Amino acid sequence: MKTVHRTRNRALATGASLGAILLASGAAFAQDSDSNTLSLEEIVVTAQKRAQSTQDVPVSITAFDANFTKRVNLDDVKDLVKFAPGFSGDSKDSFIDYINIRGISTNDFGVGGDPSVGFFKNGLYQGRNGVVVTSMFDMERAEVLRGPQGFLFGRNAISGAVSLHTQKPNFDDNDGYVEVGLGERGIFEAEGAINLPMSDNFALRLAAYHSEENGYVDNTARPNDDKLVAHDKSAFRATAAMRGESWDATVMAEYEDRDQSGSIYRLIRDDVPENDGFSIVQHLKNVLGEENVLPGGNKRDVGADQKLGNYDRGEVLSLSAEINVDLEFATLTSMTGYKDHDYEYAEDFDGMPIGFNDYGQIQSGDYFEQELRLVSNGDGPLSWYAGVSYYKENIDAHFDQRADEEVMCLVYYYYSCSEVFAYYEWGEFTPNAVGLLESNDVTGSYEGWGAYLDLTYAVSDKFEVGMGLRYSKDTKEFGNNILPVESELGPFWAFGVTTDGFVTGKHSWDDFTPRFVARYRPNDDWMIYASATRGFKAGGFGSFAVEADDDDVNDDLVAENATLNQFDPETVWSYEVGVKGDMFDRRIRMDMSVYHYRYKDLQLNYFDKGTRVTNVGKVKATGIEGTVQAILSENFDLFLSTSYNDNEISNVDPVVAEGVDGNTLPGTPKFTFAGLLSYHQPIGDDGEINASIDWRTQTKTYGGLDNIDLYAQEGWSDFSARVGYESNSGWQVVAYVENIFNRMYYDGTAEGGDFFPGHGFGISRPRTFGARFTYRFGS
Numbered sequence: 001m002k003t004v005h006r007t008r009n010r011a012l013a014t015g016a017s018l019g020a021i022l023l024a025s026g027a028a029f030a031q032d033s034d035s036n037t038l039s040l041e042e043i044v045v046t047a048q049k050r051a052q053s054t055q056d057v058p059v060s061i062t063a064f065d066a067n068f069t070k071r072v073n074l075d076d077v078k079d080l081v082k083f084a085p086g087f088s089g090d091s092k093d094s095f096i097d098y099i100n101i102r103g104i105s106t107n108d109f110g111v112g113g114d115p116s117v118g119f120f121k122n123g124l125y126q127g128r129n130g131v132v133v134t135s136m137f138d139m140e141r142a143e144v145l146r147g148p149q150g151f152l153f154g155r156n157a158i159s160g161a162v163s164l165h166t167q168k169p170n171f172d173d174n175d176g177y178v179e180v181g182l183g184e185r186g187i188f189e190a191e192g193a194i195n196l197p198m199s200d201n202f203a204l205r206l207a208a209y210h211s212e213e214n215g216y217v218d219n220t221a222r223p224n225d226d227k228l229v230a231h232d233k234s235a236f237r238a239t240a241a242m243r244g245e246s247w248d249a250t251v252m253a254e255y256e257d258r259d260q261s262g263s264i265y266r267l268i269r270d271d272v273p274e275n276d277g278f279s280i281v282q283h284l285k286n287v288l289g290e291e292n293v294l295p296g297g298n299k300r301d302v303g304a305d306q307k308l309g310n311y312d313r314g315e316v317l318s319l320s321a322e323i324n325v326d327l328e329f330a331t332l333t334s335m336t337g338y339k340d341h342d343y344e345y346a347e348d349f350d351g352m353p354i355g356f357n358d359y360g361q362i363q364s365g366d367y368f369e370q371e372l373r374l375v376s377n378g379d380g381p382l383s384w385y386a387g388v389s390y391y392k393e394n395i396d397a398h399f400d401q402r403a404d405e406e407v408m409c410l411v412y413y414y415y416s417c418s419e420v421f422a423y424y425e426w427g428e429f430t431p432n433a434v435g436l437l438e439s440n441d442v443t444g445s446y447e448g449w450g451a452y453l454d455l456t457y458a459v460s461d462k463f464e465v466g467m468g469l470r471y472s473k474d475t476k477e478f479g480n481n482i483l484p485v486e487s488e489l490g491p492f493w494a495f496g497v498t499t500d501g502f503v504t505g506k507h508s509w510d511d512f513t514p515r516f517v518a519r520y521r522p523n524d525d526w527m528i529y530a531s532a533t534r535g536f537k538a539g540g541f542g543s544f545a546v547e548a549d550d551d552d553v554n555d556d557l558v559a560e561n562a563t564l565n566q567f568d569p570e571t572v573w574s575y576e577v578g579v580k581g582d583m584f585d586r587r588i589r590m591d592m593s594v595y596h597y598r599y600k601d602l603q604l605n606y607f608d609k610g611t612r613v614t615n616v617g618k619v620k621a622t623g624i625e626g627t628v629q630a631i632l633s634e635n636f637d638l639f640l641s642t643s644y645n646d647n648e649i650s651n652v653d654p655v656v657a658e659g660v661d662g663n664t665l666p667g668t669p670k671f672t673f674a675g676l677l678s679y680h681q682p683i684g685d686d687g688e689i690n691a692s693i694d695w696r697t698q699t700k701t702y703g704g705l706d707n708i709d710l711y712a713q714e715g716w717s718d719f720s721a722r723v724g725y726e727s728n729s730g731w732q733v734v735a736y737v738e739n740i741f742n743r744m745y746y747d748g749t750a751e752g753g754d755f756f757p758g759h760g761f762g763i764s765r766p767r768t769f770g771a772r773f774t775y776r777f778g779s
Contacts, residue, residue: 038587038631038634039585039586039587039631040582040586040587040588040589040629040631042054042055043063043065043141045057045061045063045141045143046123046165047059047061047143047145047152047163048152048385048454049152049373049375049385049387049454050375050385054580054591055527055580055581055582055589055591056527058466058517058518058519058527058529058531058578059145059147059149059152059531060086060145060146060147060576060578060591060593060595060625061143061144061145061146062083062084062085062143062144062591062627062641063141063142063143063144064080064083064141064142064144065139065140065141066138066139066140066141066167068676069136069139069142071676071692071722072676072694072720073720073736073738074136075135075136075137075189075211076133076134076135076136077119077132077133077134077135077136077142077162077164078090078091078096078099078133079136080142080144080162081099082674082696082718083639083641083674083676083694083696084144084146084641085146085625085626085627085641085642085643085672085674086101086102086146086160086623086625086643086645086672087099087100087101087144087146087160087643087672088100088667088668088669088672088698088701089105089667089747089748090747090762091263091747091748091761091762092229092260092261092263092264092747092762093133093260093261093262093263093312093345093347093762094129094130094131094132094133094258094260094312094314094343094345095109095129095130095133095263096115096117096119096128096129096132096133097109097115097129098667098747098748099115099117100159100667100668101116101117101146101147101159101160102146102147102159102160102595102597102621102623102645103159103619103621103623103645103647103665103668104116104158104159104572104599104602104619104665105117105159105665105667107602107603107604107605107613108540108542108543108603108605108613109129109605110397110442110542110543110544110613111128111129111363111395111397111442111444111543112442112444112476112478112540112541112542112543112613113539113540113541113542113567113603113613114128114155114156114474114537114538114540115128115129115132115156116156116157116158116159116537116570117157117159117160117161117162118149118150118153118154118155118156118157118160118161118162119132119134119161119162119164120153120161120162120163120164121134121163121164121165121166121318121320122164122165122166122250122252122320122322123163123322123335123371124320124335124337124369125153125154125155125337125367125369125391126339127339127341127365127367127393128395130314130341130343130345130361130363131314131316131339131341131343131365131367133258134164134235134256134316135209135211135233135235135256135258136164137191137207137208137209137235137237138166138167138191138193138205138207138209138237139164139165139166139167140165140166140167140168141164141165142162142163142164142165143161143162143163143164143165144160144161144162144163145160145161145162145163146159146160146593146595146625147159147160147533147535147574147576147595147597148160148513148533148534148535148536148572148574148597149161149535150470150472150513150535150536150537151452151454151468151469151470151513151514151515151533154371154389154450154452154470154472155391155448156472156474156536156537156538157535158535158536158537158570158572159535166207166237166239166252167193167205167207167239168205168239168241168250169195169196169197169203169204169205169239169240169241169250170195170197170203170241171197171200171201171202171203171241171243172197173195173197173778174195174196174197174778175194175195175776175777175778176192176193176194176195176776176777176778177191177192177193177774177775177776177777178190178191178192178774178775179191179192179772179773179774179775180772180773181770181771181772181773182770182771182772183213183768183769183770183771184768184769184770185213185214185215185216185227185768186212186213186214187212187213187768187770188210188211188212188213189210189211189212189772190208190209190210190211191207191208191209191210192207192208193205193206193207193208194206194207195778201242201243201244202240202241202242203240203241204238204239204240204241205237205238205239205240205241206236206237206238206239207236207237207238207239208234208235208236208237209233209234209235209236210233210234210235211231211232211233211234212230212231212232212233213230213231214226214227214230215227215228215229215230215261216228216229216300216765216766217229217264217300217301217302217763218297218300218301218302219301219302219303219304219306220295220296220297220301220302220303220353221295221302221303221304221305221306221353222304222305222306228261228264228302228310229260229261229264229763229765230260230261231258231259231260231261232259232260233256233257233258233259233260234256234257235254235255235256235257236254236255236256237252237253237254237255238252238253238254239251239252240252246325246326247323247324247325247326248323248324249321249322249323249324250321250322251320251321251322252318252319252320252321253317253318253319254316254317254318254319255315255316255317255318256314256315256316256318257314257315258312258313258314258315258316259311259312259313260311260312260313261310261311261312262310262311262312262345262346262347263312263347263761263762264302264304264310264347264761264762264763265302265304265347265348265349265350265351265759265760265761266295266299266301266302266303266351266746266759266760266761266763267281267294267295267351267352267757267758267759268710268711268746268749268757268758268759268760281293281352281757283410283411283414284352284354284407284410284411287410287414288354288410292353292354293352293353293354294352294353295351295352295353299744299763300744300763300766302351302763303352303353304348304351304352304353305348305352305353305354305355305358306346306348306358307348307355307358307402307404307435308346308347308348308358308359308360308400308402309346309360310346310347310348311344311345311346312345313343313344313345314341314342314343314344315341315342315343316339316340316341317339317340317341318337318338318339319337319338319339320335320336320337320338321334321335321336321337322334322335322336326377327374327377328377329376329377329378330374330375330376330377331374331375331377332372332373332374333371333372333373333374333375334370334371334372335369335370335371335372335373336369336370337367337368337369337370338366338367338368338369339366339367340365340366340367341363341364341365341366342363342364343361343362343363343364344360344361344362344363345359345360345361345362345363346358346359346360346361347359347360350756350757350759351757351759351760351761352757354404354407355402355403355404355407355435356403356404356407356408356411356756357401357402357403357493357756358400358401358402358403359399359400359401359402360399360400360401360402361397361398361399361400362397362398363395363396363397363398364395364396364397365393365394365395365396366393366394367391367392367393367394368391368392368393369389369390369391369392370389370390370391371387371388371389371390372387372388372389373385373386373387373388374386374387381457381458381459382455382456382457382458383455383456383458384453384454384455384456385453385454386451386452386453386454387451387452388449388450388451388452389449389450389451390447390448390449391446391447391448391449392446392447393444393445393446393447394444394445394446395442395443395444395445395446396441396442396443396444397441397442397443397543398439398440398441398442399439399440399441399442399543399544400437400438400439401437401438401439401493401494402434402435402436402437402438403435403436403492403493404435404436405417405431405432405435405436405487405489406431408436408489408492408493409489412492417429417431417488417489421488429488430488432486432487432488434486435487436485436487436489436492436493437485437486437487438482438483438485438491438492438493438494438495439482439483440480440481440482440483440495440543440544441480441481441483441502442478442479442480442481442543443478443479443502444476444477444478444479444541445476445477445478446474446475446476446477447474447475448472448473448474448475448538449472449473450470450471450472450473451470451471452468452469452470452471453468453469454466454467454468454515455467455468456517461521462520462521462522463518463519463520463521464518464519465516465517465518465519466515466516466517466518466519467514467515467516467517468514468515468517469512469513469514469515470512470513470514470515471510471511471512472510472511472513472536472538473508473509473510474508474509474510474538475506475507475508476506476507476508476538476539476540476541477504477505477506478504478505478506478540478541478564479502479503479504479505480499480502480503480541480543480546480564480565481499481501481502481503482495482497482498482499482546482559483498484498485498490557491557494544494610494611495544495545495546495609495610496557496609496610497546497548497553497557497558497559497562497609498556498557498558498559499546499558499559499562500558500560503546503559503562503563503564504564505541505563505564505566507539507566509538509539509568509569511536511569511571512534513533513534513535513536514533514534515531515532515533515534516531516532516533517529517530517531518530518531525581525582525583525586526579526580526581526582527579527580527581528577528578528579529576529577529578529579529580530575530576530577530578531574531575531576532573532574532575532576533573533574533576534571534572534573534574535570535571535572535573535574536569536570536571536572537569537570537571537603538569539566539567539568539569539603540566540567540603540613541564541565541566541567542564542565542566542567542610542611542612542613544565544610544611544612545565545608545609545610545611545612546559546562546563546564546565546610547562547563547564547565548560548561548562548563549561565610565612565613567603567613567614567615568601568615569601570599570600570601570602570603570615571599571600571601572597572598572599572600573597573598574595574596574597575595575596575597576593576594576595576596577593577594577595578591578592578593578594579591579592579593580592587630587631588628588629588630588631589628589629589630590626590627590628591626591627591628592624592625592626593624593625593626594622594623594624595621595622595623595624595625596620596621596622596623597619597620597621598618598619598620599618599619599620599621600618601615601616602615602616602617602618602619602649603615604616604656606655606656606657608655614653614656616649616651616652616653616656616657617649617650617651617652617653617661618649618650618651619647619648619649619650619665620647620648620650621645621646621647621648622645622646622647623643623644623645623646623647624643624644625641625642625643625644626641626642626643627639627640627641627642628640628641635679635680635681636677636678636679637677637678637680638675638676638677638678639675639676640673640674640675641672641673641674641675642671642672642673642674643671643672644670644671645668645669645670646670647664647665647668648661648662648663648664649661649662649663649664649665649705650662652705657704657705657706659706660705660706660707663702663705663706663707664702664707665705666701666702666703666704666705666748666751667701667702667703667748668701668702669698669699669700669701669715670699670700671697671698671699672696672697672698672699673695673696673697673698674694674695674696674697675694675695676692676693676694677692677693677694678690678691678692679691679692683725685728686727686728687725687726687727687728687729688725688726689723689724689725690723690724690725690726691721691722691723691724692721692722693719693720693721693722694719694720694721695717695718695719695720696717696718697715697716697717697718698715698716699715700712700713700714700715701713701748701749702749702751703748703749703750703751703758704750704751704752706751708751708758710758711749711750711751711752711758712749713745713746713748713749713760714745716743716745716764717741717743718739718743718745718764719739719740719741720736720737720738720739720740721736721737721740722734722735722736722737723735723736730775730776730777731773731774731775731776732773732774732775733771733772733773733774734771734772734773734774735769735770735771736769736770736771736772737767737768737769737770738765738767738768738770739764739765739766739767739768740767741767742766742767743764744763744764744766745764746760746761746762746763746764747761747762747763747764748760748761748762749761
């Protein structure tokens with residue numbers, strides 16, 4: 001799609017400016033050459049299987065093109081949280097269990113369930129923790145869809161979907177770009193791409209990316225180590241495009257290598273009151289000394305012993321092919337994808353400089369998917385599309401959870417291990433060199449298929465109705481082997497038991513998920529829509545527990561007749577009314593939606609002889625979301641996004657959490673507000689100066705279902721600014737400062753419990769200065 005640069009005396013091709021083009025929620029800036037006026041241009045998206053303007057799509061969708069993501073330095077898929085309404089939870093790791101859309105997040109961090117937010121690239125599913133997070137380079141656009149999207153995308157996208165689209169080769173232009181960025185703390189970024197038309201019917205596009213940064217968090221427990229929250233990641237993509245008289249095809253190969261810090265945890269409070277249920281910190285301070293328990297330093301410093309290390313490393317290979325065949329009455333599309341990954345991860349979960357709980361994970365897997373669909377080409381009142389899809393996933397994971405034996409004895413018995421063993425007459429306690437290490441192996445083989453049909457009928461030129469139906473079936477075969485424990489404490493904390501080899505199980509879940517939509521256009525500038533959608537997310541198996549009666553646990557704590565921790569599907573009905581429209585000769589564009597959903601059988605982690613996953617109660621929520629883009633003057637443009645969410649949970653089993661009915665889901669801000677204000681001024685015929693300021697504000701989020709204010713993340717605001725110069729000859733330089741006011745906040749918090757103190761995770765990046773240089777070449 002061509003983008004026109006917003007000035008009165010000339011036009012620049014797509015990508016020529018990072019500084020003065022804003023594309024969000026389907027908007028760009030264009031000029032009417034006859035009237036010499038400026039107006040908003042549209043972004044074309046494919047969320048409903050055909051090319052449509054976002055202003056015509058009866059779905060809550062926010063779309064950002066490559067110029068926008070580059071301008072505000074969004075380089076990882078989770079960074080989209082900053083500007084998309086109703087979206088939160090950008091943790092600085094390769095996990096998506098904290099990603100939250102309209103209050104719903106995944107919660108289960110194992111490998112036996114599925115994410116609640118579906119991530120897709122070029123229409124293909126991207127997977128789970130450790131493989132799904134990807135760098136955004138050489139992008140065409142990113143789409144964030146809110147509300148249940150299982151009908152449109154499949155694979156359980158019950159709370160929303162994020163859909164990335166990379167640049168495809170074109171057959172006309174031999175061109176490309178190179179970009180280099182430098183900043184504080186060793187920031188070095190490099191990106192480039194080249195488009196190579198090889199013939200009239202074959203073209204190749206090559207793109208590469210690298211980013212690295214030293215850390216910004218000091219670890220007072222390991223002062224000689226490198227700073228934490230660092231990264232070093234590289235990626236390469238090759239895309240080939242071919243076409244014939246009635247067909248076209250795109251084939252892509254992508255490889256990414258990521259090496260970064262694992263999540264960083266820090267005690268929220270050092271002065272934990274004795275009577276709030278978390279007196280363990282005070283007790284450990286009394287026994288071990290304050291200097292050995294508290295992190296020390298300032299709020300951006302942590303104290304973490306990290307006995308298993310701290311890292312987040314992944315290698316991901318992706319292959320895909322899309323083939324489109326024009327059958328005249330319809331277009332037949334085949335989409336094939338394959339991903340292979342290896343992943344390893346370690347973190348210090350307890351947020352203290354003592355060995356209370358370190359977590360590690362080694363994971364590998366592969367994923368194959370195939371989809372076939374037909375999309376009607378007719379011009380009549382009836383339009384339709386239909387399709388079938390299949391996936392097959394294999395996953396293997398090894399988990400470690402480690403603690404210091406003496407710390408465990410002090411926490412649970414208030415005495416040393418030797419004193420405990422002597423008191424209970426268990427003999428003399430012999431320390432283990434590696435401490436208390438509880439481990440398990442998990443294996444999974446998953447497959448599923450779906451079929452869908454969508455019909456849309458234009459009752460008149462202004463009014464149309466649509467109905468869709470998808471059938472989905474997921475089958476999971478799972479095994480969990482809780483390994484023997486060398487420590488004399490036995491399976492003391494993480495599992496409570498071990499197993500004699502793998503405990504296995506297999507189960508299938510299926511559902512029909514309808515969608516009903518009505519759309520009304522009172523005129524060419526406005527569209528009103530209403531929808532009712534059913535969402536479904538398959539059940540699964542918990543990775544960190546098995547089920548066993550006490551009578552089936554022998555004296556060696558081996559569960560002889562154990563079964564898997566199995567949980568049921570989630571379902572939701574979501575109702576939405578929205579309006580999209582242009583005003584003042586398309587100088588202002590708005591998109592607003594009001595929604596209400598009722599969620600059943602939320603899948604939730606809780607701790608009871610292992611970290612179990614179960615279905616709890618109901619959730620209902622009501623919310624409002626909106627975006628506005630405006631051309632304020634010849635030199636100023638504005639983008640705003642905002643959201644409001646009011647949710648509450650009910651019917652929660654007291655075994656999981658007691659007295660929480662009516663409380664708010666954790667990690668959900670009631671209000672979010674984000675924006676970008678841009679300024680641009682031509683400098684003769686040579687180029688233009690541009691500047692901008694962007695921000696994200698959100699209100700308080702709770703760290704658990706108890707909604708304890710003491711451990712909540714208070715509301716915060718983060719501002720960034722940029723200034724640059726763009727030459728008409730193809731080069732541009734931009735200087736920036738991010739987090740201008742050096743605001744310290746956490747990505748999220750946890751309330752603790754079961755002897756865990758409340759802690760925050762994901763410490764905000766401090767004020768950062770940097771610059772970026774870009775050169776574009778070719779036609």
